[in-house]
Amino acid sequence: MSTAEAAHGHNPDDPIAAHHELTQTNTGIENKKLIMWLFLASDCMFFGTLISTHLIYRKLYPAGHFEEGVVDVTGTFDIELTSFSTFILLMSSFLMALAVSAMHKGQVKSFRNNVIGVILFGLIFLGGQVYEFQHFFHGQGWYEWKAIPRAEGTAAHHGEAATHGEEAVETAAHTEGAGAEETAAAMTEEAASHEGETAETAHETTEAAMDNAAAEGAEAVTESEQAAEATAEVAGPPAESELLVGTLGNGKYFHDVADTAEAKHAFEEKHPNWEVTEFKQAKVVPGLSLQNSLFGSTFYVLTGTHGTHVAIGILWLFSMLIYSYSGRLRAENAVDVEIAGLYWHFVDIVWIIIFTAVYLVEYVV
Amino acid sequence: MSHPATYAELLNQENQRYHAFINLALFLAVLTGIEIVLIFIPFPFWIIMSMLVILSAVKFVAVILWFMHLIYDKLLCLYLFTAGMILATGTMIALLALFNNDMVDFDAMTGWNLPALVRLVA
Numbered sequence: 001m002s003t004a005e006a007a008h009g010h011n012p013d014d015p016i017a018a019h020h021e022l023t024q025t026n027t028g029i030e031n032k033k034l035i036m037w038l039f040l041a042s043d044c045m046f047f048g049t050l051i052s053t054h055l056i057y058r059k060l061y062p063a064g065h066f067e068e069g070v071v072d073v074t075g076t077f078d079i080e081l082t083s084f085s086t087f088i089l090l091m092s093s094f095l096m097a098l099a100v101s102a103m104h105k106g107q108v109k110s111f112r113n114n115v116i117g118v119i120l121f122g123l124i125f126l127g128g129q130v131y132e133f134q135h136f137f138h139g140q141g142w143y144e145w146k147a148i149p150r151a152e153g154t155a156a157h158h159g160e161a162a163t164h165g166e167e168a169v170e171t172a173a174h175t176e177g178a179g180a181e182e183t184a185a186a187m188t189e190e191a192a193s194h195e196g197e198t199a200e201t202a203h204e205t206t207e208a209a210m211d212n213a214a215a216e217g218a219e220a221v222t223e224s225e226q227a228a229e230a231t232a233e234v235a236g237p238p239a240e241s242e243l244l245v246g247t248l249g250n251g252k253y254f255h256d257v258a259d260t261a262e263a264k265h266a267f268e269e270k271h272p273n274w275e276v277t278e279f280k281q282a283k284v285v286p287g288l289s290l291q292n293s294l295f296g297s298t299f300y301v302l303t304g305t306h307g308t309h310v311a312i313g314i315l316w317l318f319s320m321l322i323y324s325y326s327g328r329l330r331a332e333n334a335v336d337v338e339i340a341g342l343y344w345h346f347v348d349i350v351w352i353i354i355f356t357a358v359y360l361v362e363y364v365v
Numbered sequence: 366m367s368h369p370a371t372y373a374e375l376l377n378q379e380n381q382r383y384h385a386f387i388n389l390a391l392f393l394a395v396l397t398g399i400e401i402v403l404i405f406i407p408f409p410f411w412i413i414m415s416m417l418v419i420l421s422a423v424k425f426v427a428v429i430l431w432f433m434h435l436i437y438d439k440l441l442c443l444y445l446f447t448a449g450m451i452l453a454t455g456t457m458i459a460l461l462a463l464f465n466n467d468m469v470d471f472d473a474m475t476g477w478n479l480p481a482l483v484r485l486v487a
Contacts, residue, residue, distance in 0.1 A: 027439070027441055028439055029438070029439050029441060029442060033442070034441075034442075034445075037442045037445045037446055038445055038449075040446060040449065041445050041446050041448060041449020041450070041452075042449060043449075044446075044449040044450050044452070044453040045449060045452050045453040045456060047453070048452075048453030048454065048456055048457045049453075049456060049457075049460070051457065052456065052457045052460040052461060053460075055461060056460060056461065056464040059464065059465070060464065079401070079404075083397070083401050086397055087394060087397055090390070090393045090394060090397060091390065091394075093390075093428060093432050094386060094387075094389070094390035094393075094432070096432070097382075097386045097431075097432045098383065098386060100434075101379045101382055101383060101386070104375065104379055105375065105376060105379050338434070341432075341433075342433055345428055345429070345432045345433045346433075348428055348432075349424075349425050349428050349429060352421055352424045352425050352428070353421060353425065355400075355421075356400065356417050356418070356420075356421040360400060360401075360403075360404050360417055361414070361417070363404040363405070364404055364410060364413045364414060364417070
């Protein structure tokens with residue numbers, strides 16, 4: 001008998017002997033496993049009351065926003081992201097089942113690979129939840145904007161027109177209405193058509209554009225005049241950006257913060273070559289916090305508690321992964337892995353209920 | 366289910382489970398996809414809700430039976446977990462039924478309207 005066998009009473013690498021050793025209890029079930037099942041049964045009641053609380057308050061206070069009015073739940077939720085998170089958590093459960101199976105067979109390397117997958121999937125789920133919470137907390141808004149290209153860009157290089165075109169397309173990507181898409185497409189075409197013009201015709205276009213700018217306001221005209229002067233000093237064909245001076249752009253802009261001033265600032269930072277003349281809210285979904293609505297309170301507490309369970313599961317599995325590299329995680333520890341697996345699967349089944357009771361139900365009219 | 370007596374039997378058992386796990390993972394992914402599609406179908410409310418509840422219950426039971434090994438383990442584990450589930454579901458049903466009672470003035474209760482609370486208790 002080896003030293004390890006002498007210490008354990010059996011060969012620690014022999015899964016059969018290890019199982020027989022551990023199940024010598026009155027119930028025939030490993031004690032640790034029995035306690036885990038009891039814990040999970042009690043945790044069922046814990047989540048049951050949290051889910052009930054959420055559903056009850058949702059029914060009693062459908063317009064549960066104290067400060068901002070009715071909570072736009074489907075506007076706040078991002079069902080694509082949540083569905084992806086659900087899928088990720090289900091697949092992590094699958095990998096966890098494989099990890100437990102591998103440990104039962106005494107295949108530590110396979111266990112490690114699967115557990116790494118579970119941890120990664122768990123982190124993706126948590127990342128999604130953090131993103132979601134941040135998104136919900138700040139709210140979101142769709143803003144209508146009107147802007148003209150800045151005159152400062154006149155002395156810029158040839159590639160700037162393309163930049164304007166890209167900006168227009170990018171803005172169109174955030175646009176809900178077809179009208180703005182058309183505008184963006186027209187702007188792109190304009191930028192492209194100017195690219196082929198000669199220097200002479202380009203100057204004519206600049207003048208025409210300046211006339212347009214005059215209609216938009218004296219300030220824009222002044223900037224256009226300055227731009228034209230600057231262009232005159234530049235040798236060679238004029239830059240395309242100057243040809244857009246005075247061209248009015250408009251569209252819709254999405255920003256993940258329900259604050260007009262902040263959204264405008266972000267828009268201006270994203271499009272430094274555009275001078276915003278008008279920026280207003282088209283639709284806004286206010287931020288959701290623990291304090292400003294009952295829906296927010298119950299939603300954050302319920303999903304936050306679940307997220308905490310996921311985080312604990314990740315830490316648990318990570319510690320097991322590290323422990324496995326010490327060489328002390330053997331077939332006889334399969335029951336420890338199984339217990340961690342039970343916890344992880346429980347987190348998964350709770351999410352199955354939350355996904356339906358909290359998210360999907362909101363979309364059913 | 367009896368535990369395998371030899372390592373070869375154990376390997377065989379785990380390999381069978383491996384295939385069951387793969388099938389179950391695919392099954393769960395499909396069910397989740399169906400759930401997401403369902404909410405956008407213009408069916409009556411009660412049909413969609415019933416289907417969502419059934420699909421969730423199927424997913425829930427499938428995970429606890431196969432992934433959590435309840436189908437392979439001793440029945441005591443199943444009894445323990447079922448006891449917790451019954452208590453939790455009973456509590457949920459009781460709470461939802463209680464708060465579905467339109468005779469109770471919940472606004473007054475949440476606003477700490479003491480006379481209303483007293484009347485309710487009395």
